[in-house]
Amino acid sequence: MSALEAVIPTPQVIERLPGASFKPLAPAYVRIPKPKPELQQEAIRIADLLKRNHGLDFQVAVGGTEQPGDIRLEVAPVAGVPTGKEAESYALTVQNGQLTISAPRMRGWYYAAQTLTQILLRSPEVPACRIRDWAAYPIRSLHVDAARKYFPKSWFIRQIDRLATLKINQLQWHFSENEGFRLESKKHPEILSKSYISRQEATEIIAYAQDNHVEIVPAFDMPGHLGWLLRNHPEFRAGEGEYLTRMLDYSNPVAVAFLKELIDEFSSLFIGQTQTWMVGGDEVFPMEWIPKELAKRTPQLSEYAKRNLGPKAEVLDGYMYFLCEIDEYLRLKGFSETRAWSDLLYITNLMNLPPRMQIAYWTQWSELMPSTQKLLERGHQLLNVSDRYFYYVISNRDDCAYKKHVEATEILRNYEPQVFSEKYPSPVAQARVLGSSYAIWCDTPETEDYEQITRGIWPGMAAMSQKTWNPSVKVLDEEGFMSQLYLLAKRV
Structure with a gap:
């Protein structure tokens, strides 16, 4: 080579x-x-x-x-x-x-x-x-779960150098989770974990990323995955029990106003270098509650849906209505491109999201989850966050489906940006595909340290970039590819 x-x-x-x-x-x-x-x-x-x-x-x-x-x-x-x-x-x-x-x-x-x-x-x-x-697809991204696990500023800086080396142009910063909230809030310090990134550190990380042509996309999941934040504000929970204590009661105007106050604070950090905001929307309700159990378990959300959308509206219609409200609020803040995870969208058909909303498609393990075809029919563009190839999950649980990380060679041989992790996959037109994203998830954060994660994600992330920047090239010399990665890793 x-x-x-x-x-x-x-x-x-x-x-x-x-x-x-x-x-x-x-x-x-x-x-x-x-x-x-x-x-x-x-x-x-x-x-x-x-x-x-x-x-x-x-x-x-x-x-x-x-x-x-x-x-x-x-x-x-x-x-x-x-x-x-x-x-x-x-x-x-x-x-x-x-x-x-x-x-x-x-x-x-x-x-x-x-x-x-x-x-x-x-x-x-x-x-x-x-x-x-030139890049075949406009987005090559790394999603970092920096909420379950604390990552210091120095780790972010090093990853930005590595992303830039591979021509990866986005880092999606997931700073809020059920297990932690790790981006400083001056207005609400009570929501913070013990270890977090200060506002000054965040400003420096974002500036360094801009210098290296890496866009930092905030990922603030809602209305679910808010467990840590809601520990100190139980009055804003959707109810009791595993899912509802981690979920914002979006039928409560005071709870939504509180969420928007946080958006106001964090938007000033990110605006200017990105127009994209990941609102999450995933894993809000367990699939076994859909459809019969939802209204029974969340009567206030059922009433919210009917109040805003009419007597035939269901809980999931109201959930979509809430996402639309947040999308519009962010648009007025300057974030013209909101992004959401795919799994709970369009299970009911009364409500449509704005077509400009990007959909991060990651799985279809349940038949209730939308196909790519359904999302395309609603006018959306898709980001391929394939759980089959790109989920780097840090876990010591024996039942973790993603415990074994996919080898770079398998990604090089088999991954195609136009084919998604759905039950009956068929290629999506290239014009509707935004690109690909690798994803770090820290389910049991102590399982790997910073250096292990840095080494572990490097081959798969590089293979993702290769297949998204120039998928037309078949990498025949896989040994040469890995050799080049080794040389690069010594420099960054």
Whole structure:
């Protein structure tokens, strides 16, 4: 496997050219076309990336005559990129010993630099070539359950470096769960776990992610998975018993106002660098309660549904109505793209969610759960969070279905972004698929420490990125893929 083909994820088009190779020399320059602050800042990031990974000293210069060893950055479209895929595209060209990076946006420059650093892991120079590259799907994501388990700021920073290396562009930060609440609230400190990320630390994590073109998506599950928060506010619980004590009584206007107050506080942290907010919506009711037991166990939610949607409305219609209310509230806050888990949606048919809501499709272990076809008919786009391939569950329970983590080689051989974990899978049209997400779940958090998790997710996460960035390439040299991962892991 050559240094060019070893890049993870594999570039879309690699053309060999005649002529001299590019040899990084010191001192050398990263040259930008105009003295614009945003161009200069991106060039500084690229110089820093090369310094950290290879000890190469590059200065930033505006224009000037290109010298041997310099890197020239250009703002320009990339030929041959499919319509709609331009945002992350780049071209990396080596001709006559000179290296030029072209991209329509700064993220493309940065991804080209990541490709360059990977090539230099295996070769001291870059052969004459033209690489044209783009992402097949717009989202490559890592979901982190940082609520059941406390992850320090240093762990997040390291993961952001690793995500950027693999061209993974989202980190979905799950900070609230039944077992913990780990993002500082100044307004309601009573809801916090003993260990949590401070607001200042969160600001620094988000800023570092922005510098590395990783979007931080807040994941604040509702109306279920709120057990820890509701420990200190039992007056907002939906009832008694395992499920209802962990669920917000969304028929109570005071409870909903309390939830919105928290949204107000946290939205100011995340807005500006993302327009997406994961509202959860999963595992609110046990499937065995549906449909006959729901009204009996939650009469106030049954009445809420009928009050808002008419006498034929059922509890699950009211649950969908609540999600719509939260979606609209977040939209007014600037989050135009809400996201929800798939499992309880459209079990009844009276209520529709806004088509703009993204659906994170993870499973269909019950026939009551919606098929992808039903979600597509309602106009949604889907994010593939396949529980078969991408659930990295930390658990010491013998009955855990996800205890064995899927090998990267199995993902490379068998995963397809257009095929979801449903009972009767059939490929979904590519235009309706947003991408893929790997997911860490910390069911028994003490089972693995930070380093074990970092090592454990690395191969599967890389395979997910490969299959989502460039699924058309069949990775034949799996040994070479794993070898490149090993080299990368030593750097990040």
